[in-house]
Amino acid sequence: MVSRRTFLAGSSAVTAGGFGVFQALPAAASDNAANALAEVSRLLPSFGRPGRLHYGDVSKLSGGDQTLLTTLQGVVNRTRPELYFLFNPGGPDGPDAKWLADMRLATTRYNDPLDLVAKYRHRIRGAIVHDPAVPDSLNVATTLAGLEDAVVADADQAKAHGLRIVKDLRGVFDNDRVKTYRWQLENLFPRCNQRLLTGLPPTMVVQAENVDWQEIARETRQLRDSSNRGFYDLDVSAKLGKEAVYVRFGDSFRDDGWGASVLSVSVKANGTEIARFLPDTPEEAPYLFEGANSSIGGEGNRFADGGNFWVYRFAPPAGTTSLVVTVEMWNQYLVTATDTAPTRIEPFPFFRDYVVASKALVSWLPPNGPTGELLTEHFNKVGPTVPYAGWFSNDVAGEWSGVDLASQGGSPVIPADFYMNGTVHSGLVAPISTKVRQVRRITPKNKVYVTLTFGEGDNVQYCQRRMRDMWDDPRRGEAMVNWTISPLLAEIGPGLFSYYQRTATANDLLICGPSGAGYTYPGSWPADQLTAYLELSGDFMRRTGMDLVYAYNHRDESGWVAFPEEIAQGYNDHTPLQGIIQSWEGGDLLVRRGGLPIIGNFGAPGKAAEYKAALDAHIADWDGASPRFIACGINAWGWTPSDIADLAPLLKDPYELVLGNTFFDLLNRVL
Template sequence: RNRLEAYSWQFANLWPKTTHRMLIGISPTRSVGVNPELRDEWKEILRENRPISNASNREVRELDLTPFLGGSAVYLRFRDSHPEDGWGAAVGEVVVRADGKEVARFTPPAESEKPFLYDSGGSGTSPGSGGHRFADNDRRFVYKIVPPEGTKRLIASVDIWNQFEVSAQGREPARTHVEVPNAYMRDYAIANRAMAFWLDPNVKEERVLMERIMSDVEPYTPYLGWFAQDVAGEFGGTELASRHGVYILAADWFENMSVFSAARASVEPPKAPPVPKLENKVYVTFVMSEGDNLQYNQHAMRRLWDDPARGRVPITWTTTPLLLEAAPGILGYYQRTATPNDVLIAGPSGAGYINPDPWPDATFGMFARQTRRYMLRTGMNTVHILNRIDGQNIPLSESKARFYAAIVLPKGLFMSWENRSRSMMLKEGVPLSVLREANSAAGIRRAIEEAVRDWDGKSPKFVSVGLLAWNVTPSHLASAVENLDPAVKIVRGDHYFDLMRKAHSPGPRKGRQE
């Protein structure tokens, strides 16, 4: 049976017997890396050397695979030609012809791709741009093409863009990833008598079942786990959940949550250092990504936290105030070991990962009140928001801005993840700053230089830079900000908004002494 049939049976027969206090989205299997056992003989046949991340080089390219004929199959590998910045090979439709006759045609992530996908290599898929598979950083993917016996000429027409390296070989390569049973989060699901499912929000029939499940729970119910299709699943799944008043906690790789959530621990936010004096400077703050991600708190964030350069440069670390419930010991550790240059903030987009605008106004007050409650208990005073519809960033609506301003009462709001930073004061008097994405030390340096170049020098300028946690470390940041222009001042995220409020407050009246 396919998974839609299996989970439809679960919903009809098991759902009435399980808790409705939470939803668990975890895959039955997971992809794990393996040590190569077969010799690789890859030969590069196509490369994009330019650092391109906007699909401006998208076109259908013909790849001659004829030199690799002679065995039972030809293997075609796609990788990132600039693995340091995370904008690797993106592949849409693939058409293969043997002696002029079509033998394969598929577009990821459709079912038609599956017979040809030899090794997923940690790659992801998205229905965007007509559907495509992508391999960023050190990821890759390999297609296996079996030509008819006696084929003399083999040509692949590949719709490809961004930073790609394409190689081929005629003998079976080593697989880098295999599928094994997935045990993550099972302990927590069992302990809470919760039903686990794994549905794709971008597949119409599966989305309908997800909507039925989400419609059957109360507002502000957590969905712990993740979604099929990774980033594409994130966009579609988070919006779908938000429309049903359900918030997300990325936890599909979290270990032993039944233990971490039950263990008692001291949670005491560190005292913030004094706010620096407002000067006529370009104020820059750096915000680390992945605040929605519980397993990031458990694994990757700890590795970043142990970087010897942490503390040399102010960093605003997004996390979730719900660590207070899920893993208070982890939250307490970060609080106890924070330097004066480290500050934890909530996000995205508060007490749970949501897109605010799709969430119904009728129940958004509940989300805002819970966010305020958990931020007070964890000492967080700033929020990072991701607000998307159909995978696209959108401005925060006036109604949702009022909820944040009146109920959450943040020092300020960081917003989105875009190619330039913008800062403004909302009508409600709350400062908001759109993050400018930076995926490398060079990107950080470029963002700062652009900010200085565009500054008129007449009043303070405020620029927020988002750091992709999978690519940028405190050491990268420290090296990127060496020998900065004297006009630049780097501050913590909470101080950034304190200074922004002061810069936008009315000046002293005539005769008044400060």
């Protein structure tokens, strides 16, 4: 995934202690959706139906100015959505612009979006000033902005826009993250929305413009078995002359997820060693310029797959003419170097409109160690099935431990840290059909039945951005594929869900993303709370016409754990599911439990030809005496519908490609 996410409280229109109105969506106009939506209490907040939208392109603004505007958006849109921003660099062809056009609302464009601060100054009390020296103060400022009807700004912004300072956080906190967020939990949470927790990074890494990266080393073979492991001398002398040299490690084959892996680093300037360290140690820290998009492996190695990378910064003594970095490295590495600082740190602006408008508490607590213990206290403060929206630090490792911690606390996760204009999308009225797609029934034969599924659908920002880009691929519909999607879009983005549902071809099937109503690991839930999550999932699946799910369970030291009988029975009892595709590396799981067929997903690297070769190897032991079933997971960040269209013609006899509903119809008849 990027490589990710109550209930039933009161009536369909609830005012929660000044937290804004959580109301049922107005009636939809398709099938029985009107009654279905009107009768179900909301899990997530809505801020009214948008009318005229004042909008502008903020993609060229700094993160600080974007934060100022998104927090303004949160205060203004809480009453009724009026502000919308284009964050994407794609301009008129980007997702933000496309969704705005699809809404068919009256709009007013502002060439300088910062003019909107003056226009709406009368709607805010002033500014909460964060402390640039303490990044986490920006999250505290965001929480306070929601409570105080204010925007988040630094001191210079407040002065430039003539904003009264409501609260000045400069000098209030130090860089003790646990102490900062404990103060917030104890002093601000009692005033906050008790039905939503959020997690956002306070800062982001922004790529600098016009950086010249020189290739230093590349693995040209697709190797994933560490067979090229060795010590490599990387001569980066060509980039000497300025203050420092920046060395980036990435993936030479970005579509299959086996990038550079490094276990040790030493650096010599003019033959004299100036640095030696192992990844993920205190000795590495002074040199790790950018590491958020990399992970730590089982040997303590640092690695980055796909589009991810990390950067080391080395500042040799003045007069250095030779700089050589020696690394123990393997797999599909791509090493480049530059003499220009490739990134800068800015405030992280995204999703803050939704946080401010809902008056939610926002934190950023890595889910291990003392910060993880404090995050657990957050989950313990709220009731079962109260969602956690945003994300976790430390990439994939943070995902696994963070989602597991949330699951133990009874909170489904909504990956939403890059979800933009949520206050607008949540209030849009759009028809969502409750009808389940009719199954194309076929007679079982002794074939290999294959169904292909794009992952990542639990991730609402993926549904908003990457999925829309893929959906617009002109070759979509040429071949059958399942698309995971979040049923929670029925509340946080009904227009998005409606668009995909209405424009799906006969070869596109929407199925529920992990693992129901929000990303979670059911096996990690407290036993007495899991039924509430499954009931919630059943409600959302019925509201969105879905009866299949891609799901995770939980992990132990050996990997993913198969759903036990009792959890499968819970899904069968409380949801409309016909079957479950379970995340399962290797694809060798196929059982019937709780009355449901459960099959593990099969995955392979590369594109069409390599994927087909992996399938052939996977079925080499099949005797052809009975049907064989393979649920293929497709990398949503690396593949497109064009790639699916390339793969489909290769799946000739004994393969037969089918949609997920036909696949599980067959399984239910033969398993």
